[in-house]
Amino acid sequence: MGDAKVLADHSAHAITLRGTSKTYGPVTALHPIDLTVDKGEFLTLLGPSGSGKTTLLNLIAGAIGPTTGTILLDERDITRMPPRERGIGMVFQNYALMPHMTVFENVAYPLRVRREHPKAIRAKVMESLDRVGLRGLEDRKPRQLSGGQQQRVGIARCIVYSPAIIMMDEPLGALDKNLREQMQGEIKRLHKELGTTIIYVTHDQEEALNMSDRICLLSGGQIVQLGSPDELYFQPRSRFVAEFIGESNLISGRVIGNDRMKIAEDRFILVPKAERIEKSEHLVMVRPEKVRISKLDENTAEGDNVLSGEVVSSSFIGGMTRVTINTENGLSITAKMVSARAHSRPEPASKVRLCWSPSDSVVLEN
Amino acid sequence: MNRSSTIGAQAIFMSPAVLLAATIMLPPLFFILYTSVHGTSLSLHEYREIASSSLFRRTLGTTLVIAVASSVLSVFLAFIVAVHLARQTARRRTILLVLVLLPLWTSILVKCFAFTIILGRDGILNGILSWLFNTKIQLPLVLNRIGLFVGLTNSLVPIAVFPILASVLAIDDSVYRAASIMGAKPARILRTITIPLSLPGILAGLFTTFVYSLGAYIVPSLLGGPRDQMLSNLVDFYNRQVLDWPRAAAISVVLLAMISVFGTPLAFWRQRKGIGGARV
Amino acid sequence: MSKIRDSHSQRYRVFGTALAVIIYIGLLAPLVVTVPMAFGPANTLAFPPQDYSLDLFKIFFFTSGWRGPLFESIKIALAAMAIAMLTGVPAGYWIARHNFVGKRLVTGVIMSPFVVPTVVAALGLYLCFSYAGLSGTMISLVLGHVTVALPFVVLMIIAGVVKLDPNLEFGAELMGAGPIRMFVTVVLPQLIPSLVSSALFAFLISFDEVVISSFLAGPNTITLPVKMFGALQWEVSPVIAAVSSFLMAVSLLVCIVAIALRRGAPLEGER
Numbered sequence: 001m002g003d004a005k006v007l008a009d010h011s012a013h014a015i016t017l018r019g020t021s022k023t024y025g026p027v028t029a030l031h032p033i034d035l036t037v038d039k040g041e042f043l044t045l046l047g048p049s050g051s052g053k054t055t056l057l058n059l060i061a062g063a064i065g066p067t068t069g070t071i072l073l074d075e076r077d078i079t080r081m082p083p084r085e086r087g088i089g090m091v092f093q094n095y096a097l098m099p100h101m102t103v104f105e106n107v108a109y110p111l112r113v114r115r116e117h118p119k120a121i122r123a124k125v126m127e128s129l130d131r132v133g134l135r136g137l138e139d140r141k142p143r144q145l146s147g148g149q150q151q152r153v154g155i156a157r158c159i160v161y162s163p164a165i166i167m168m169d170e171p172l173g174a175l176d177k178n179l180r181e182q183m184q185g186e187i188k189r190l191h192k193e194l195g196t197t198i199i200y201v202t203h204d205q206e207e208a209l210n211m212s213d214r215i216c217l218l219s220g221g222q223i224v225q226l227g228s229p230d231e232l233y234f235q236p237r238s239r240f241v242a243e244f245i246g247e248s249n250l251i252s253g254r255v256i257g258n259d260r261m262k263i264a265e266d267r268f269i270l271v272p273k274a275e276r277i278e279k280s281e282h283l284v285m286v287r288p289e290k291v292r293i294s295k296l297d298e299n300t301a302e303g304d305n306v307l308s309g310e311v312v313s314s315s316f317i318g319g320m321t322r323v324t325i326n327t328e329n330g331l332s333i334t335a336k337m338v339s340a341r342a343h344s345r346p347e348p349a350s351k352v353r354l355c356w357s358p359s360d361s362v363v364l365e366n
Numbered sequence: 367m368n369r370s371s372t373i374g375a376q377a378i379f380m381s382p383a384v385l386l387a388a389t390i391m392l393p394p395l396f397f398i399l400y401t402s403v404h405g406t407s408l409s410l411h412e413y414r415e416i417a418s419s420s421l422f423r424r425t426l427g428t429t430l431v432i433a434v435a436s437s438v439l440s441v442f443l444a445f446i447v448a449v450h451l452a453r454q455t456a457r458r459r460t461i462l463l464v465l466v467l468l469p470l471w472t473s474i475l476v477k478c479f480a481f482t483i484i485l486g487r488d489g490i491l492n493g494i495l496s497w498l499f500n501t502k503i504q505l506p507l508v509l510n511r512i513g514l515f516v517g518l519t520n521s522l523v524p525i526a527v528f529p530i531l532a533s534v535l536a537i538d539d540s541v542y543r544a545a546s547i548m549g550a551k552p553a554r555i556l557r558t559i560t561i562p563l564s565l566p567g568i569l570a571g572l573f574t575t576f577v578y579s580l581g582a583y584i585v586p587s588l589l590g591g592p593r594d595q596m597l598s599n600l601v602d603f604y605n606r607q608v609l610d611w612p613r614a615a616a617i618s619v620v621l622l623a624m625i626s627v628f629g630t631p632l633a634f635w636r637q638r639k640g641i642g643g644a645r646v
Numbered sequence: 647m648s649k650i651r652d653s654h655s656q657r658y659r660v661f662g663t664a665l666a667v668i669i670y671i672g673l674l675a676p677l678v679v680t681v682p683m684a685f686g687p688a689n690t691l692a693f694p695p696q697d698y699s700l701d702l703f704k705i706f707f708f709t710s711g712w713r714g715p716l717f718e719s720i721k722i723a724l725a726a727m728a729i730a731m732l733t734g735v736p737a738g739y740w741i742a743r744h745n746f747v748g749k750r751l752v753t754g755v756i757m758s759p760f761v762v763p764t765v766v767a768a769l770g771l772y773l774c775f776s777y778a779g780l781s782g783t784m785i786s787l788v789l790g791h792v793t794v795a796l797p798f799v800v801l802m803i804i805a806g807v808v809k810l811d812p813n814l815e816f817g818a819e820l821m822g823a824g825p826i827r828m829f830v831t832v833v834l835p836q837l838i839p840s841l842v843s844s845a846l847f848a849f850l851i852s853f854d855e856v857v858i859s860s861f862l863a864g865p866n867t868i869t870l871p872v873k874m875f876g877a878l879q880w881e882v883s884p885v886i887a888a889v890s891s892f893l894m895a896v897s898l899l900v901c902i903v904a905i906a907l908r909r910g911a912p913l914e915g916e917r
Binding site: 479 | 669679683729732739740746756758759765767769770771773774790800829861871882897901908
């Protein structure tokens with residue numbers, strides 16, 4: 001673990017994409033992008049379907065060739081290299097295990113291809129089955145295993161030959177929610193233990209936030225934002241990012257000075273200080289869990305933005321309660337609060353006051 | 367994909383088949399064309415001859431009449447079978463499929479032999495009729511057009527069943543349920559849902575059986591009479607009896623041309639359908 | 647209320663089933679008729695036979711006039727099957743999985759025997775092989791049969807490959823396997839049902855082939871169907887009933903194996 005971090009700090013790039021794009025006839029699956037993935041990094045490609053994340057994955061894996069640009073693996077140009085020479089591992093959504101081989105043979109396959117000694121193969125296979133907690137099942141056929149176990153075989157088959165990079169294409173997409181969370185933890189643990197670079201594809205934002213060092217959010221074949229889970233959640237650059245990751249309230253307004261915005265006639269809110277073009281239109285984002293609801297007679301903190309309005313609906317979703325409020329100036333704001341018993345939750349039609357700290361709001365670039 | 371490595375693999379995987387295609391599948395067609403125009407002299411003599419030959423014209427007429435009649439009838443019968451098969455559970459369907467598969471894969475010679483036994487003057491059918499009417503009946507049912515028609519249709523039905531069955535099975539069950547909930551009776555469901563939605567299969571079956579019957583050779587020569595011979599038999603006649611290969615080749619070319627004329631629009635239609643529909 | 651509709655549907659259904667049963671009988675009758683006759687006496691051809699014996703099968707299997715063609719047919723069918731499989735399996739896989747320049751042309755030529763009338767193909771092959779000086783040889787018959795068996799093999803392999811998960815093949819390549827190794831270790835084992843049925847059908851197609859054989863056969867290369875065709879044209883001898891039953895038994899065996907494999911495959915995949 002420690003070794004891996006040190007290695008990562010010396011930071012040769014594991015993967016570098018330069019102006020890489022893919023078009024199919026008139027359809028552009030991926031606009032030219034530049035992307036570097038550091039060694040030992042856990043990078044998630046996140047985006048809705050058709051955003052280009054699978055295209056990007058397939059380009060790196062070599063299932064397809066790029067229309068323009070180059071792909072470097074560890075400073076080596078692999079743009080036109082056949083997949084089998086790239087030394088990349090891949091975990092597939094539908095597991096892609098060989099149905100005619102046992103678990104052992106499946107995991108041994110990449111080593112046998114490399115003509116390793118049978119003894120070494122046995123040892124390595126057992127070690128990697130150990131790592132994924134499947135020792136003892138080596139003589140089963142894949143169809144005798146549960147979905148979660150099959151995907152563990154898929155992972156074992158991948159880590160057994162220590163590929164420079166492991167790509168995971170929605171590996172948990174076919175599993176149910178509880179198992180998915182458990183497997184997320186295991187993949188994170190393996191990543192720490194092995195220090196391998198992992199490129200992970202998912203359309204599930206929670207999974208991405210939970211697992212990644214960095215998230216590359218894609219939309220329409222372009223990178224919309226690349227950064228740590230924190231940055232994407234707390235500093236979204238655009239409306240798309242704000243809406244795709246987490247829930248958000250968006251308030252449009254016009255810049256006044258360097259820390260205020262006009263959101264209606266005679267109505268201003270405070271925003272974090274920054275140089276902005278006077279009178280330009282911007283969206284301000286506030287996360288629902290940052291919005292507090294208080295009774296009309298309660299005092300609010302100094303310097304907070306305060307709006308008053310009427311509760312439209314209140315929905316109890318377990319640990320949190322989601323409350324939608326229509327404000328006096330015609331905005332619809334959602335607030336999320338830790339749930340309380342029904343009698344003390346805000347009731348529809350009750351008048352309330354909303355407030356949030358200006359530092360919890362983000363002015364979107366556009 | 368990765369050009370150089372793929373091309374190497376492609377050579378290994380494809381070249382044996384391409385070699386066969388280039389040596390024993392294309393050259394025969396070329397030889398026929400070449401022979402029909404008397405080689406390099408490119409003479410259309412044979413085509414003029416067959417155009418004015420009454421034997422050819424009569425045979426062409428017989429071929430078209432028999433091919434159209436037997437393919438239409440066989441598709442009709444196959445449709446009944448396909449609808450019946452589609453209604454069965456998967457398990458029963460598999461068992462019943464043997465009843466269609468076995469005739470499909472049994473030698474045409476076996477069937478022709480059987481029909482001479484069944485339809486002959488003293489055959490089984492005449493025997494049953496004689497017994498029923500208590501007099502000796504010797505209807506001429508074989509070595510004439512009836513025998514040819516029966517034998518050909520019999521051999522075409524199993525061929526047509528499979529494409530039709532595939533498209534009947536492809537119809538979503540909920541469509542039927544929706545129709546019957548809305549009050550449609552079975553006959554209307556058949557007319558407004560089953561037939562239109564299985565049309566691709568019906569047309570495929572029609573095309574296949576028609577092409578097959580245009581080229582029928584064994585059935586007419588064993589079950590048809592001397593006046594019921596088809597174009598294939600004429601090819602054989604010029605090849606074997608008259609030893610006139612250019613003539614035989616020219617008739618072959620006409621046969622091929624007929625199949626292209628009837629086949630191309632259908633193939634085109636099916637392909638357009640295919641692109642628009644199932645495959646994304 | 648629902649009863650009225652039910653009886654209507656019921657009657658409709660019974661009518662459809664009755665029609666289908668009549669057609670099934672019509673399809674099977676010609677096959678069934680030959681069987682009792684095959685066990686009839688050697689001198690007369692009558693249905694039903696007056697007494698039963700194995701005389702016809704004895705004549706079929708133990709006189710050189712029938713036994714020779716039977717063995718000729720088996721040899722030729724085995725050779726044609728081998729060639730069609732060796733060429734058709736890799737080609738079917740490649741056609742199913744890859745796009746390449748000339749794919750339509752190559753596929754079209756390979757599939758052409760499906761639409762080209764057999765007599766036309768037979769005449770073409772006859773002209774070709776005469777030109778090449780191969781008239782009447784066993785090679786010419788084998789190659790002639792390959793032309794009709796190959797498209798079936800290719801078609802059945804394509805159908806089998808399309809059902810496989812391409813990720814398995816890509817995964818194997820990513821793990822370092824070359825195309826041939828990947829094909830042998832990943833594709834072929836999964837294709838076994840398709841391989842067995844296409845081999846059997848290739849054998850059967852060649853074994854039953856009449857038209858091309860009758861154009862190409864020489865005096866020393868008479869196959870069973872050619873012999874039988876000749877016999878049917880000139881004098882219908884009772885032995886033909888035994889030959890017919892034999893041919894039918896071969897077909898039945900192939901069909902049952904093919905259906906068992908087709909049934910086996912989805913059952914395995916259900917889990």
